[in-house]
Amino acid sequence: MSAHHSIFGVFSEENITGVANKNQSLKRTIINYLDVTAHATIADLSMELGISPPKTTSLINELIQDGLVQDEGKIDSTGGRRASMFGLVAESCFFIGVDVNRYSINIGLLDFKKNLVTVKMQVPYNLENTKESFEELITIIKKFIAELEVDRNQILAACINLSGRVNTTNGYSYSYFHFYEEPLSATIENAIGIRTFLENDSRAMAYGEFHIGTVKTEKNVLFVNLDYGIGLGILIDGKVYYGKSGFGGELGHVPLFNNQIICHCGKKGCLETEASGQALLRIFKEKIEQGSTSSLVKNGMLPEQLRLDDIIEAANNEDVLSIELIGEIGDKIGRGIALLINIFNPELVILGGSLIETGDYIRLPIRSALNKYSLSLVNNDTQLRLSKLGKKAGVVGGCLMARNRLLSMV
Ligand SMILES: [Zn+2]
Known part of the structure; x- marks a missing residue:
């Protein structure tokens, strides 16, 4: 029997009715339970599902035939009683x-x-x-x-x-x-x-950070993505927040500045026009045109060829102009995050995206802006951490x- 046909059976969204449908739904519940607990006995599962142990055994046997679940052998439970434990099959x-x-x-x-x-x-x-x-x-x-x-x-x-x-x-x-x-x-x-x-x-x-990154027990978390743009992921009471159409979290387009810079979204004064990686590149080029020096330009690179990674690398190699400008956008990013902290009162704010590869050059100005711009009673609750998954998030x-x-x- 080829396993994948049965796997599709369990996950299929085809309209099946009656007992087959009930069984499919119970099998999914078993999978979800094993996903959280890693292992469980027939007794655990039967209690969790509210069905009899023989019925649970029969569903588990079907999942074993499907190749999705395996008997992991007898493991001592706390009472010294030995019962078979079941778990998901990684390579199924x-x-x-x-x-x-x-x-x-x-x-x-x-x-x-x-x-x-x-x-x-x-x-x-x-x-x-x-x-x-x-x-x-x-x-x-x-x-x-x-x-x-x-x-x-x-x-x-x-x-x-x-x-x-x-x-x-x-x-x-x-x-x-x-x-x-x-x-x-x-x-x-x-x-x-x-x-x-x-x-x-x-x-x-x-989502990556919330599940296997830096989030441990926190339930109210903001993840700020600092890259060419400025993105946001919101976790409220342990659930990802989407908004009505999935557009929730457009932090980059919050109109925080009274400037005349047209954002790529078409509006003026967005946070991204002054605090994003894109803005950093623009300001860097302007500074060079005004006569500032940087190791990047000395190395023969034309300002229009520059990518965000070049400035990040230059900052990490002690290029003063890059470090200064990252500090300036860090202060503005901090203003944006201060606004979020005042609204959400999160327990954790995670900074991610390629700009965090500059470490303290970006983190410290953000931290100091948070203290400056958000209510201290509110920001006292908030930890600020760098992404653990980094580029892999x-x-x-x-x-x-x-x-x-x-x-x-x-
Ligand atoms: Zn915009």
């Missing part, structure tokens, strides 16, 4: 996460037990809102799948992280690749032959999104 099925960045793609494969088994970082790519850029994305995903050693039928879902406005419920993207009438998720699904979800890039990174979060949305656990 897999999930793909695709983290699309401005100049590169990170792509990874996660197994059923949330281990990242393969990851390819920094695959060169140019994100533009063109059909060519879209085709290139599809090519990169197909190549990654073709090189995997797992049976492609065992890959149950993929999640694509894109910046900008993404409606995760219907799979439409409004900032990139919106040339087709059908949802973008459906176009990608047809092209790669795997069930596909879309997610906003910052929210996917936040997006790919880990994307894989977890694919897995957990298929299991209906998001």
Whole structure:
């Protein structure tokens, strides 16, 4: 018997009725329970599901036949009684996460037990809102799948992280690749032959941190993505917050400045016009034009060729102009986060995105701005930490999104 047909049976959304439907739903509950507890006995499961031990045994046997669950042997429980423990089978099925960045793609494969088994970082790519850029994305995903050693039928879902406005419920993207009438998720699904979800890039990174990153017991957490843009992921009472259409968290477009700079969203005075990586590049070029010096320019690089990574690297190599400008945008980012702290009273704010590779150069001005601009009674509750997953936050979060949305656990 080939296992993947049964796996699809458990996760299928086809309309089945009566006993089969009830059993499918109970099997999903067992999977969700084992996901949280790692192992459980028939007695645990029977109590959790409110069904008899013989019925539980029969469902567990079906899940074992499906290849999703295994008997892990007898393990001493606290009372000294020995009962068989059951757990998920890591290599029974897999999930793909695709983290699309401005100049590169990170792509990874996660197994059923949330281990990242393969990851390819920094695959060169140019994100533009063109059909060519879209085709290139599809090519990169197909190549990654073709090189995997797992049976492609065992890959149950993929999640694509894109910046900008993404409606995760219907799979439409409004900032990139919106040339087709059908949802973008459906176009990608047809092209790669795997069930596909879309997610906003910052929210996917936040999701990675919330599940296997720096978040431990905290339930009210903000994740701020500091990159070319400024993104936000929000966790309230332990649940990811989306807003009505999935557009919640547009911190970058909060109109904090009374300037005349037109943001790429079309409005004026957005936080991104003065505090994003994009703004940092613009200000850096202006400073060079006004006669400031930097090791980057001395090394022969033309200001228009500069990428954000160049300034980050220069700062880490003690380039004074880069360090100063990162300090200036850090103060402005801090103003934006102060606003969030006053509104949300979070217990933890995580800083992520490529700018955090400058460490204290970005963290300290943000910390000091938080003290300056937010209410001290409120910010006393808030810890500020750097992302633990770092560059991998997006790919880990994307894989977890694919897995957990298929299991209906998001
Ligand atoms: Zn804007």
